[in-house]
Amino acid sequence: MKIQALFLSAALLLNGVMLFAQESTENAPQKSEATATRTVPKPRYVDRPRNAVGIGAGITRLFRLTDGPVPLFGENLENADFPEGSWEINDQKELCANKDAVIWTKEKYSAFICSFDFNLSEGANGGFLFQCSDKGNWIPNTLEIQLLDDAGKEPNYHSCGAFYGFQAPYQNATKKPGEWNTMTIVCEGRLVSVALNGKLVNRIDTAEWFNPAVGPDGTEIEEKFRGKTLASFEPYGYIGFQGLHGNAPIKIRNVQFSPIRNADTTKEGWRSCFGDKLENADFDPAVWSIDENGILRANKDEMIWLKDEYKNFVLDFEFRTTKDANSGVVIQATDRANWIPNSLEVQIFDSYGRDVDMSDCGAIYGRRAPDFNVCKAPGEWNHMTISVLGPDIYVVLNDQLTTHMLKSQWKKADENPDGSKPFSWLINKAPAETPFVGSVGFQGLHEKNPVEYRNIMIWGKPASDQQTDKN
Numbered sequence: 048m049k050i051q052a053l054f055l056s057a058a059l060l061l062n063g064v065m066l067f068a069q070e071s072t073e074n075a076p077q078k079s080e081a082t083a084t085r086t087v088p089k090p091r092y093v094d095r096p097r098n099a100v101g102i103g104a105g106i107t108r109l110f111r112l113t114d115g116p117v118p119l120f121g122e123n124l125e126n127a128d129f130p131e132g133s134w135e136i137n138d139q140k141e142l143c144a145n146k147d148a149v150i151w152t153k154e155k156y157s158a159f160i161c162s163f164d165f166n167l168s169e170g171a172n173g174g175f176l177f178q179c180s181d182k183g184n185w186i187p188n189t190l191e192i193q194l195l196d197d198a199g200k201e202p203n204y205h206s207c208g209a210f211y212g213f214q215a216p217y218q219n220a221t222k223k224p225g226e227w228n229t230m231t232i233v234c235e236g237r238l239v240s241v242a243l244n245g246k247l248v249n250r251i252d253t254a255e256w257f258n259p260a261v262g263p264d265g266t267e268i269e270e271k272f273r274g275k276t277l278a279s280f281e282p283y284g285y286i287g288f289q290g291l292h293g294n295a296p297i298k299i300r301n302v303q304f305s306p307i308r309n310a311d312t313t314k315e316g317w318r319s320c321f322g323d324k325l326e327n328a329d330f331d332p333a334v335w336s337i338d339e340n341g342i343l344r345a346n347k348d349e350m351i352w353l354k355d356e357y358k359n360f361v362l363d364f365e366f367r368t369t370k371d372a373n374s375g376v377v378i379q380a381t382d383r384a385n386w387i388p389n390s391l392e393v394q395i396f397d398s399y400g401r402d403v404d405m406s407d408c409g410a411i412y413g414r415r416a417p418d419f420n421v422c423k424a425p426g427e428w429n430h431m432t433i434s435v436l437g438p439d440i441y442v443v444l445n446d447q448l449t450t451h452m453l454k455s456q457w458k459k460a461d462e463n464p465d466g467s468k469p470f471s472w473l474i475n476k477a478p479a480e481t482p483f484v485g486s487v488g489f490q491g492l493h494e495k496n497p498v499e500y501r502n503i504m505i506w507g508k509p510a511s512d513q514q515t516d517k518n
C-alpha cells in the first residue's frame with residue numbers, strides 16, 4: 048500500500064493541499080410498470096468544483112479495495128495489443144515506438160488512475176488514449192489527452208494536457224524537450240482529471256458535452272471534432288498510447304496503473320454478511336433459505352435484512368438472474384415496513400444486451416442509471432460490489448465502475464439532477480436530505496423470476512460501533 052499511497056498523492060496533493068470532491072408493502076407491482084416504460088435519460092450534468100482534482104474520499108477508499116498499481120501493459124508487454132515490431136521496451140526500460148501505431152490494452156476499463164513519465168523530443172506529438180470502443184477506427188471513437196512538445200506556449204485544445212480538440216489545459220506545465228515529465232490521470236468514468244508535473248492542468252465531465260458544436264462553457268469545438276459528442280461516449284474502453292507520430296519520438300516509462308475492480312474479499316476486514324446459517328439476518332425462514340453450496344434464494348417477494356444498521360460499508364456478492372428477473376439490494380432504509388420510499392435501491396435486473404436506464408442492473412433505482420451495460424446473460428454469475436461511503440454510492444459490476452451517485456447532488460425529491468423524474472412511488476424526501484445510516488437488505492422473489500446470490504461479504508462495522516451520528 049505504500050506505493051499506492053504515493054500514487055494517489057500525485058493526483059490528490061497539489062501545492063500541498065488535499066483536494067476532494069463535494070461532497071408501502073413488501074410487494075412492488077409498480078416496479079414492473081417502470082421496466083415496461085423505459086426512457087433513456089438526458090446526459091447527466093454533475094455540478095462539481097472545477098478547481099479540484101475530482102477524486103473524493105469515497106473513491107479513494109474504493110481504489111484501496113483493489114490491487115495496484117501494476118504496469119499497464121505488463122512487465123514485458125504481455126498484456127498489450129500492437130502491431131509486431133512497432134513498440135518495444137529498450138535497455139533503459141523505456142517504452143518506445145518506431146511506427147505510428149497505437150499500443151492498446153487487451154482489456155477494457157472504466158475507472159482508474161494511470162501515472163507515467165514521458166520524454167519529448169523536439170516537435171513530438173502523441174497522446175494518451177482511453178475509452179476506446181473501436182481499435183480499428185480509434186480516432187473518432189476514443190478520448191485523447193495530448194502529449195506535445197509545447198513548453199512555454201499559450202495553451203489551446205491541441206496543447207499538452209488538452210482533451211484533444213475539445214478542451215485546453217488550464218496552464219502550460221510541459222518541460223523542455225529532453226526532460227522527463229510526469230502525468231497522472233484520474234478517471235472516474237465520465238469525470239477525468241489530469242495532473243502534469245505536480246499541477247492540475249485539466250478536468251472534464253463528459254456528461255456535460257452533449258452539444259456537438261459547443262462546449263459547456265460556450266467555446267466552439269473544432270469543426271473536425273463535431274461528430275460524436277463526448278456525452279455519447281460510454282465511459283468504458285481500451286487504453287493506449289499513440290505511436291511515432293510526425294517522426295519525432297516520445298519515450299515513456301514507469302506506466303503504473305490502478306483500476307477499480309470488484310473488491311478482494313480475502314483481505315482483512317471482510318466477513319460473511321448474513322452468516323453461514325443466516326444467523327446475522329432478520330427474515331422469514333419459510334421464504335429465504337441457503338443451501339449446502341451457499342446459494343441464497345427466496346420463494347416470495349419479502350426482504351431479508353441485516354440485523355444491524357450500517358453507515359459506511361462495502362457489500363460484495365455474486366448473483367445470477369433468470370430471464371426478466373427483477374430484484375434489488377436495499378440500502379439506507381429508515382423504515383423496513385415501508386422501505387420503498389424510505390431507502391435507496393441498487394437494481395438487480397436481467398439487463399443483458401439492453402440499452403440501460405435507471406431501472407436496469409446497477410442503477411440506483413429511479414434515481415441514477417448506470418453509465419453502460421456489462422451485465423451477463425441469464426444463468427451466468429455476475430459479480431457486484433456496492434460501496435456506501437458517506438454521500439458516495441458506487442456500484443462496480445463485473446470489474447467495471449458503472450454507477451456513482453453523490454447524494455448531495457440529489458437536492459429535489461421529485462427531480463433528478465439530469466432533469467429526469469424519479470418514479471412516483473419513490474418520492475418522499477430529497478436523497479440529499481436523507482440519512483447516510485440505515486438498514487441493508489435483499490429483495491425476495493419479485494415477479495416470479497428468481498435471482499440467486501452467493502458469497503455475500505461485507506466490510507465495515509455496524510453503525511452502532513462506528514460511534515457516528517445518524518446524519
